[in-house]
Amino acid sequence: MSEVIVVTSGKGGVGKTTTTANVGTGLAAMGKKVILIDTDIGLRNLDVVMGLENRIVYNLVDVVEGNCRIKQAIIRDKRYPTLFLLPSAQTRDKSAVNPAQMVKMISHLKDQFDYILLDCPAGIEQGFQNAIAGADRALVVTTPEVSAIRDADRIIGLLEANEIHKIDLVINRIRSDMIRRGDMMSSEDVVDILSLPLIGMVPDDENVVIATNQGEPLVGTSTLAGKAYQNICQRVTGKEVPFLDLEKGISFWARVSGIFHKG
Amino acid sequence: MFKNLLRRKSSREIAKDRLKILLISDRVNCSPEMMEMIKNDIAKVISKYMKIDTKSMEIQITKTGNKGRSLKNPTLYANIPILDLMNHDIP
Numbered sequence: 412m413s414e415v416i417v418v419t420s421g422k423g424g425v426g427k428t429t430t431t432a433n434v435g436t437g438l439a440a441m442g443k444k445v446i447l448i449d450t451d452i453g454l455r456n457l458d459v460v461m462g463l464e465n466r467i468v469y470n471l472v473d474v475v476e477g478n479c480r481i482k483q484a485i486i487r488d489k490r491y492p493t494l495f496l497l498p499s500a501q502t503r504d505k506s507a508v509n510p511a512q513m514v515k516m517i518s519h520l521k522d523q524f525d526y527i528l529l530d531c532p533a534g535i536e537q538g539f540q541n542a543i544a545g546a547d548r549a550l551v552v553t554t555p556e557v558s559a560i561r562d563a564d565r566i567i568g569l570l571e572a573n574e575i576h577k578i579d580l581v582i583n584r585i586r587s588d589m590i591r592r593g594d595m596m597s598s599e600d601v602v603d604i605l606s607l608p609l610i611g612m613v614p615d616d617e618n619v620v621i622a623t624n625q626g627e628p629l630v631g632t633s634t635l636a637g638k639a640y641q642n643i644c645q646r647v648t649g650k651e652v653p654f655l656d657l658e659k660g661i662s663f664w665a666r667v668s669g670i671f672h673k674g
Numbered sequence: 675m676f677k678n679l680l681r682r683k684s685s686r687e688i689a690k691d692r693l694k695i696l697l698i699s700d701r702v703n704c705s706p707e708m709m710e711m712i713k714n715d716i717a718k719v720i721s722k723y724m725k726i727d728t729k730s731m732e733i734q735i736t737k738t739g740n741k742g743r744s745l746k747n748p749t750l751y752a753n754i755p756i757l758d759l760m761n762h763d764i765p
Binding site: 556557560561564565568590592593594595596597600604 | 684685686687689690692693694696697700701
């Protein structure tokens with residue numbers, strides 16, 4: 412039985428695409444059959460984050476319009492035998508697809524994949540409606556900032572209004588140094604405000620930028636963010652994994668590097 | 675504790691407080707115009723019986739103790755200063 416997960420946030424630039432790429436890759440690395448669908452028509456990005464931009468022939472709009480068979484549009488990731496990408500169209504706009512078409516397309520994919528991950532565009536317009544139309548559950552990505560949390564709250568309300576009740580929270584770009592100074596809301600603060608179950612805490616890690624530069628998802632690497640994404644994947648499959656203590660983790664390394672500096 | 679008393683509120687606390695208020699009005703989905711109309715109507719009704727300070731009265735929709743994000747038990751709070759309990763205009 413497959414699960415259709417939409418990754419959404421409301422606000423742009425909080426890490427939806429990075430989360431989709433890493434969670435999808437991590438699930439595939441666990442042996443699950445996964446397809447990532449970029450639903451941001453006109454502003455596609457999941458292909459570049461995955462490093463698959465040179466292999467696109469057909470796209471989501473071609474599938475919906477019947478210009479090709481769905482199999483022709485799906486790109487297989489050579490690094491993981493069970494990971495696939497359905498890219499979005501770059502030269503069309505959001506009105507090229509409607510929610511009913513999305514539901515129909517997803518229903519065709521359901522029996523072929525364990526997980527279908529939908530990378531949602533920013534905003535609450537048609538692109539959002541398209542992305543959530545066929546979803547069973549949602550990952551809401553936010554950062555510990557007032558604007559991102561406000562938008563996340565609005566998105567959660569809209570998801571609930573659309574009968575999506577399994578919603579989990581990913582808090583991205585956590586900076587433990589700022590939290591310790593009292594200059595950033597902690598994950599407890601964010602969970603308290605949004606009242607959603609927490610599925611992931613991802614630190615603000617420069618390795619995310621490096622990984623994106625290279626088109627290589629960092630899930631599974633020894634970086635802190637890579638570990639955080641790995642844990643999210645485990646929790647998505649229903650396993651209970653303790654949260655990385657980001658504060659302690661960093662202060663520990665700070666202590667270690669402090670020792671080296673002294674020596 | 676003493677640290678908090680000595681220094682100004684941290685930006686984390688400011689953000690949290692601002693969000694809590696902001697999200698209540700976002701979730702209630704009640705326009706400021708409608709709130710103003712409710713306020714005026716309440717003032718009109720109460721004024722039948724007593725003299726109130728309509729200029730400094732306040733109304734607000736808040737979430738009561740229930741946990742969770744649904745606004746299933748919202749409460750309308752009205753803060754209405756009474757100037758005179760007896761309205762001498764009543765015949």
